[in-house]
Amino acid sequence: MREITFAQAAMEALVEEMERDPKIFHMSTDAPDALVEKFGESRVRATPIAESALTGMAIGAASSGFRPIVDWRQVTFAFVAMDQIVNQAAKIHYMFGGQAQFPILYRASVGGGGRSAAQHSQSPYSMFMNMAGLKITLASTPYDVKGLLKSAIRDNNPVIAFESNRLAGLKGDVPQEDYTVPIGKAEVKREGTDITVVALAWQVQEALAAAETLAAEGVSVEVVDPRTLIPMDSETIRASVRKTGRLIVADEAGPTAGASAEIATLVTEDPDTFSCLKAPPKRICALQVPIPYSPVLEDHVFPDRTKIVAGVREVLGIG
Amino acid sequence: MREITFAQAAMEALVEEMERDPKIFHMSTDAPDALVEKFGESRVRATPIAESALTGMAIGAASSGFRPIVDWRQVTFAFVAMDQIVNQAAKIHYMFGGQAQFPILYRASVGGGGRSAAQHSQSPYSMFMNMAGLKITLASTPYDVKGLLKSAIRDNNPVIAFESNRLAGLKGDVPQEDYTVPIGKAEVKREGTDITVVALAWQVQEALAAAETLAAEGVSVEVVDPRTLIPMDSETIRASVRKTGRLIVADEAGPTAGASAEIATLVTEDPDTFSCLKAPPKRICALQVPIPYSPVLEDHVFPDRTKIVAGVREVLGIG
Amino acid sequence: MPYPTPETQREMLRTMQTIRRFEERASDDYHAGDIYGVVHCYIGEEAVATGICAALNDDDQIISTHRGHGHCIAKGANLDRMMAELYGREDGYCKGKGGSMHIADFDIGMLGANGIVAGGISIVTGAGLAAQLEGSDRVAVSFFGDGASNAGPFHESLNIAAKWKLPMLYVCENNLHSAQTPASRTLAHEDVAARAAGYGIPGVIVDGNDVFAVYEAASNAVARARAGEGPTLIECKTYRWRKHTERPNQPDQRTQEEIDIWMKRDPIARLVDHLKSQQGQFSDEEWDAMDAAVLKSIEASVVYAKASPFPAPEAALDDLYAD
Amino acid sequence: MPYPTPETQREMLRTMQTIRRFEERASDDYHAGDIYGVVHCYIGEEAVATGICAALNDDDQIISTHRGHGHCIAKGANLDRMMAELYGREDGYCKGKGGSMHIADFDIGMLGANGIVAGGISIVTGAGLAAQLEGSDRVAVSFFGDGASNAGPFHESLNIAAKWKLPMLYVCENNLHSAQTPASRTLAHEDVAARAAGYGIPGVIVDGNDVFAVYEAASNAVARARAGEGPTLIECKTYRWRKHTERPNQPDQRTQEEIDIWMKRDPIARLVDHLKSQQGQFSDEEWDAMDAAVLKSIEASVVYAKASPFPAPEAALDDLYAD
Ligand SMILES: Cc1ncc(C[n+]2csc(CCOP(=O)(O)OP(=O)(O)O)c2C)c(N)n1
Ligand SMILES: Cc1ncc(C[n+]2csc(CCOP(=O)(O)OP(=O)(O)O)c2C)c(N)n1
Ligand SMILES: [Mg+2]
């Protein structure tokens, strides 16, 4: 297999799907060169800075037989389009009694680490989880992002694919052949017996590194990657916690009403899983502040492998 | 003391504060008659339908020495203003290093029950909880809404006051004298020993009714009302659960990444409280769907006293 | 432009009267408690939807607003399924999930009423983009109010449609009010059509109570759109006779004087007068018969609605996702 | 309008040169790794901020964009604290929390650079409303790009400001590009100023590389605003010399030819030529001395920045709320 980066894998998914299906077109405020060269300016549209309009136009085009892709780029730019996301894309299939389909892929970068400060750094996926009607993916590897984007493009519903900025350069094995990663299936990224770390996106990589460190100390960490936030594969997560009896959720978003709170609650509210818990669940998240600019501040805000290692030790009552 | 409605109490808060402080002015797409008559069209502005602009204008006016109130009306209308809420109001005090103050009250109605369907019925407060930088109130009684609105208006930060549609006509005692309800303080609305029901807004009324029903069966329910969602008074909630050992969160919002998930997690992640838990926490929430129009559908979606009673019995393993 | 054929004129009249009678009935049944939530009536503005849709083909697409019954009917929606939706029943267009503010019929190119002011403008612009991408000669029409014209999506959509020469009609129903607020307090320039200049597209003002004027403007705009020349902004000056909504406690700041002036400009009476004045073209009897037929179809829709069951409560969980 | 006084002209030149030198240094130090994140340079557009701010009083207010250094400097911001902010230090304007895209100085009426395109337009409109409510004669100025003029907030804010006659200047810096996308592909009408007609306000086009032209337009608009006659839209045609950002891998679709044409229209060289051509008004030595002084102040700002400590990590938790 080839090694390619997360960003390359994502772009491959778009290229291959656009080759496969002429009904797919792409809109974003700057058009990606790789797509323009292959598919031309009509199918790959550089648009005015009007994300609200793009988001809505995708809905109308989708119900007219197309399969639009809108790249919001940084998720913070998507907030100008929030009405079209919350009140329109998420609701209208349901509200109109299911009479039309809206196959749309919305893409957005999340996260931080780029010293880009508060208006270009955020991981607000839980805001989109709270409303009903969307599907949401959040990949952690090049393999997954390509497979998830393909599933998202082929899905007949609006799907938001969030991609963590920090992963863009991450390399990993990606097959040449066509494949998909199903929406709604978590993956155990590393098996273990002492504690479950449910990690999201970049934190999967951090959790795997932490697990490696801890393995040297004889601590066996299971790393579970939900891969899609909606629908959430609660069964895989609960099964892991029933096995290990302990839960950490690692997320680069702030904790408050976050995906981390949802995952912790999915675990604790399930009577069978609750009865297996040997320790309280723990969230290892970003500090609950906007993301600051200065490197020393930004690095302090985000969780990382060191904080996960410390958290595991705390939950296990060691060191 | 007088009995007045929730809506009247809220309006009194605005009138009294505007009388007290000439720097307060009001903007909304239709101007409330009661305010226009008292303060005139300059201070009480009927605006174009441009909630994004209003939300932003409040920020600029606030940093110039005013204390604006913007009534978004239904919260679903506020999504067009989401950039100004998330990227601007919530972030700029922090992002600019605290150099200016932004005392703003944003008001919005949440909830359902009015057969107004998906685009006019939603309780998305957890979306606003996930971002850092706002304060958020959610009152359940006429007394609280007046006191909380006064605190919100006097606060030097952007505060969102969510008010549940179903409470508008609820009557309750409200003193004539000036008083405030502090932001960040929960209230035990009814004491009990067997189970804690943390209830939000309209669900406080439902939980109190359920508690009454259950009392007749010898079940003692403690009802805790957080009253503000940010900051959340986790200590009062945890203390109650340490006493009762059992938790239900009742919320008219859908559960997923909701305030209910946050409250459940605040309880379970605290080691002292976790060790007191005799049963898994339970969420009694709206079904995770957009709100449908037809009465039979809408009523099926929302939680109510009957569902709370059933939930309490289930958690206690009775009936 | 010559008048439409007599048959088309009658068709227009039938459509306008159907809108009016449908809403009179919907209002009655709302006050009787059979229809729920919020109902916004279009009465007084019937010539706009009718004149525009008369210029469209069946496969052309429109999007509507919170005040959507007129657009639905003018585009050819089924009255039974509309009424059943208002009644919250299983056979309603949205299986009871939508109600008055959300009637849609994608099969006839009616992309939905929309409860968010200006919420539909970009959506239907996407339908226009779809037509262009397909190379079809379909056009797409956005209906919206004077109030909506002050919202961001209006601007973003018109700019894109103009730049990309999308086959669009942007139809502003300027009824001089947005809820309780008069347009004179919200529109910086009293003519919404004046904004077209900023996008380099035609901005046309028509008497929205004159169905022929609306039809003519629409026909020109449709021809332009089909020719690949891009969008037109059509501002129809009109008026709603009723309060903003049918809610019992709905306030209304408008003066009776203003209302009276506009009721004298009744678009339906005008068309009837026109038909009658064209000697021998339209008799009182014909008009009565037409109205009776319209009323019958409305009555039938109520019968249909009442016969349709309420959805099962559990149906609330259906339709969240497409397969 | 007569030229500004020679002293004012020199002041303008000093401001423009300060902007340019500040950014040349910021770019160098960014590439050296001392400044982080994203830096957008204003070089080539200095006459806009300078000409506009020269027409303002100290207590007038402005809001900026992601490309904000020029606006800060023209409004009188402290170079030391600007540079310290770019360096991410404790003595920076935002204590290191904001960086290049978020420099603000509320004390001098600079309401902040803003990382969201069009994000500041409504905020500063609120400052204009505050001035009006207070009865003060302050004006407020929104700077934004051609790209931002296609976004909803532009439309909503201009309509409100026009309707309410707010004391506002809306200054579009049309540098013919938004990131990689040329304005010719995004603006339905090539002149943003054409949109003013839709709001019934003046829309003025000026040569944005001619500081006197900008100053004159600004002075007229300020007079109009202070007289209670409402806002003006001023479109300044200009050009950025550098790529969209200073990122090493920043793409650039613009042709060298286009860049060269605009570099020949250098606003600074034009002002220098003007000063020199007015016999005896400005010598080479004076210009060299001015530039040397400017460079010295920039150098001093770097020294200040480097001497300032990084914030303590825990400071990340400060400033979330005002007391
Ligand atoms: C974004 C948004 N803001 C406010 C409302 C509340 N609202 C519903 S209809 C209406 C007035 C709309 O006026 P206009 O666009 O002129 O349409 P009309 O009702 O006159 O047909 C308002 C303010 C809404 N539905 N959506
Ligand atoms: C809402 C939003 N969309 C996209 C971006 C990304 N972005 C940053 S600057 C820029 C181009 C802005 O162009 P313009 O307004 O003309 O200003 P200029 O950079 O030319 O000064 C874009 C697309 C953003 N910051 N905000
Ligand atoms: Mg109107």
Ligand SMILES: [Mg+2]
């Ligand atoms: Mg530009």
